[in-house]
Amino acid sequence: MSAVLDQHGHSHGHDDHHHGPPSGLMRWVMTTNHKDIGTLYLWFSFIMFLTGGVLALGIRMELFQPGLQYWNPEFFNQLTTMHGLIMVFGAIMPAFVGFANWLIPLQIGAPDMAFARMNNWSFWLLVPAAMLLVISFFVPGGATAAGWTLYAPLSTQMGLGMDLGIFAMHIMGASSIMGSINIVTTILNMRAPGMTLMKMPMFCWTWLITAYLLIAVMPVLAGAITMVLTDRHFGTSFFNAAGGGDPVMYQHIFWFFGHPEVYIMILPAFGIISHVVPAFARKQLFGYASMVYATSSIAILSFIVWAHHMFTTGMPASGQLFFMYATMLIAVPTGVKVFNWIATMWKGSMTFETPMLFAVGFIFVFTMGGFTGLICAVTPIDIQIQDTYYVVAHFHYVLVAGSLFALFSGTYYWIPKWTGHMYDEGLGKLHFWASIIFFNITFFPMHFLGLAGMPRRIPDYATQFADFNAIASVGAFGFGLSQLIFLVVVLKAIKGGAKVGDKPWEGAEGLEWTVPSPAPYHTFETAPQVK
């Protein structure tokens, strides 16, 4: 990189082997550059987001009216299952890994990720996994229809699509584990001199903890679905009652993975919001240390709450009480975070550019999802609303308005650094307002549907649910179309737009804003000194 000098102006005499990126397709196939891989992850997740979104629109189309209009019930179940799997494992998780790849080396002053070639592999494993998922729609019997949780005994019975789904999950799990090992090693070993752990940016902290969670629970998921696979084909009886197994045990093993997984999908979002809010309030993040401890507490507590997904499986009352109180305890560190963000905004000189709009929208709507989570945690209420649309509303409030809005916020915040161009502010604001309004039109009525007793995962429903379902379907199509605005904004920012300097946001802080925009192909080859 003799042409593009590194930001500190040190000159290099040793590096004629570093140039810009090679051109053509092979650049992307063979790249070991963290920025390229981050870009690949982000595009992959966006494509999967649109795929999962189309499946969701298929669901909402069918539910627009009572009765069976478009799909038979088997295909409807495939739609709900694949929507869940693709959004969780194909869209949200890879998007956060994309952010991690782009930002962690820039934020800690490292030249690249610790294991650059493994990084390439963890991305390219995702592509065959996604292809397996999509292909499974076209095999006899169709895709897996057991719900994204793949509960036994449904999952021990279905056709070939289930096996393809299991293999896809295995591959995605391996990819996540490799990505996490990379992230933990990079953060622990490659921070710039002077950057102690407690000086590290919040995004890196939340990802460090998330990566540990992934390393701890992804192997458990792999175990659970391997047991399903051997039950299906190799005569074991882990979940087959006739052979001495127990289908409820699948739920225990799955949720031992599944609940930490919930936090895997939200902790990096907390990290992004903890960057955006201080930047646009033009104040330091309030309570940095308490943010770190709150994140860690959430991660530790996430291992002892799994059975709150299973209150209706016939658990002793003492077990229900334990899991209820443990779950409610998580509201404390989460509350610490929300109050810290609000305290950061307090008396700040706030402006509301698109990243800040999404961040404030996140705090508002995510907190609503958090409150419905508390309601679901109360055992007697949960027994009423288990498997109803109330639960659907709850987890879409935290996953769409939580994780996804944080991803949007982060994209708008860092896209000037990624592309060197300012995005179109008008379109960005339109994207925000369309998203948050249509989001609420889609998911708010689901609370009422759930309280009135409408079960989830059904293609047809009693006529008294018709009005709210029609409203939700209209909202869903509005929300889906609004995301095309985002695509336009991103494409426009890549192609051109106002050129930005090193630091386009006056309140932004961190090492990533000390390098030029767009960030050169190689950065921090000489580690910066952090005071």
Add this chain to the structure above:
Amino acid sequence: MDSAQAAGNRETRWKLLVVVLIMGGFGYALVPFYKAICEITGINELVKADAKPANTQIDTSRKVTVEFDANSNHLPWRFRPLTGSIEVHPGELVQVIYEVTNVRDRPMTGQAIPSYAPKAAAQYFKKLECFCFKQQTLAAHESRQFPVVFVIDPDMSKDVTTITLSYTFFEIAGKGNS
């Protein structure tokens, strides 16, 4: 990246890979752990004889209707109770007969799994004798009658007036069905 740092990175990677392996093993260790918990707490013992309730006084003040149901899951067996339903007093020892016929030309092995509705009644329904306590092998075209002996614990809530006992026979693959 200098070589000292690369070596440090490799060391971290090995440590993390060990954690991955341990957690994979932990996932499988949950299986015996789960069985142990169920055994200690006495939940989910579907295919074991229950102890007779300590208080064997017959509660003649009320009657409970017990309905019998029989299914087979992918198993070509004809399986039915000889009695559709009976009325019993809690605490009373009752015997009913189920009949199973293997309609195939080859011997087959199956295991019956009971389930109860309402769920709250399950823990008060004590089976003292049942064909579900072990796997059953039936020769080709063999027909057999099995008794089920049970007591309903008088401690059961008075709100429960009907209990459905449903058995499902599952094939045990690889046994006697070559």
